[in-house]
Amino acid sequence: MTSLFLEDAYLSTVEANVTGVREDGGIVLDQTCFYATSGGQPGDTGFFERENGDKIIIAGTVTGDTKAEIIHVPAPGQATPDIGEKLVLHIDWDRRYNLMRMHTACHLLSVVCPYPITGAAVSETDSRIDFDMTETIDKAEVTARLMELVKANHPIFNRWISEADLEANPDLIKSKNVRPPRGQGDIRLVCIGEESVIDSQPCGGTHVGETAEVGEIHIGKIEKKGKENRRFRIRFGPAPA
Numbered sequence: 001m002t003s004l005f006l007e008d009a010y011l012s013t014v015e016a017n018v019t020g021v022r023e024d025g026g027i028v029l030d031q032t033c034f035y036a037t038s039g040g041q042p043g044d045t046g047f048f049e050r051e052n053g054d055k056i057i058i059a060g061t062v063t064g065d066t067k068a069e070i071i072h073v074p075a076p077g078q079a080t081p082d083i084g085e086k087l088v089l090h091i092d093w094d095r096r097y098n099l100m101r102m103h104t105a106c107h108l109l110s111v112v113c114p115y116p117i118t119g120a121a122v123s124e125t126d127s128r129i130d131f132d133m134t135e136t137i138d139k140a141e142v143t144a145r146l147m148e149l150v151k152a153n154h155p156i157f158n159r160w161i162s163e164a165d166l167e168a169n170p171d172l173i174k175s176k177n178v179r180p181p182r183g184q185g186d187i188r189l190v191c192i193g194e195e196s197v198i199d200s201q202p203c204g205g206t207h208v209g210e211t212a213e214v215g216e217i218h219i220g221k222i223e224k225k226g227k228e229n230r231r232f233r234i235r236f237g238p239a240p241a
């Protein structure tokens with residue numbers, strides 16, 4: 001299984017071959033552009049097109065025993081493809097693109113608020129990040145700093161490094177609060193800004209290519225969740241007056 005979204009988040013359609021159908025109906029392919037639920041980002045939905053034009057609606061995408069194993073979950077009542085069958089995969093692109101914008105916004109928030117992250121969830125319309133912090137921050141100020149990063153249109157790119165390289169150069173990771181997984185081979189860093197000047201952190205999710213694509217966002221709410229926890233909500237659009 002080749003996870004094509006790791007190299008190209010903009011690949012919305014691709015051809016693939018069925019390599020397995022699980023007892024629960026989950027479809028396994030030789031390669032896929034469908035992102036599987038992980039790291040707070042929900043998996044892709046969409047459909048598979050069969051050679052005769054029939055569609056198999058995909059309701060979700062999840063990982064199996066390892067992150068490299070990706071299982072496409074058909075909606076109830078869909079036909080089962082044959083092993084070896086060629087399919088054309090189509091992601092629900094509007095939904096995925098919004099998730100890419102929101103996920104990237106979370107990276108920007110971790111730049112503006114460089115505190116340890118204790119939880120995160122991305123959705124099509126908003127995102128939340130929980131920070132381990134005690135300070136009180138003005139949400140209008142956070143919104144203004146987020147929008148500065150968006151408007152500056154910094155490039156966003158991937159950089160793969162070996163665990164050994166990372167150990168020798170710990171400064172490659174600018175966001176110290178995200179620990180890369182160990183023992184799974186090379187690590188993908190998601191870098192923002194020329195020469196990663198704004199940020200770099202290990203992440204397996206999907207992101208837009210330039211910060212301006214995030215578009216207008218604002219902090220909708222900052223909730224106090226216990227003495228040392230603040231929950232930030234990022235929403236699309238301008239802050240309500």
Ligand SMILES: [Zn+2]
Pocket residue numbers: 103107190203204205206207
């Ligand atoms: Zn990410």
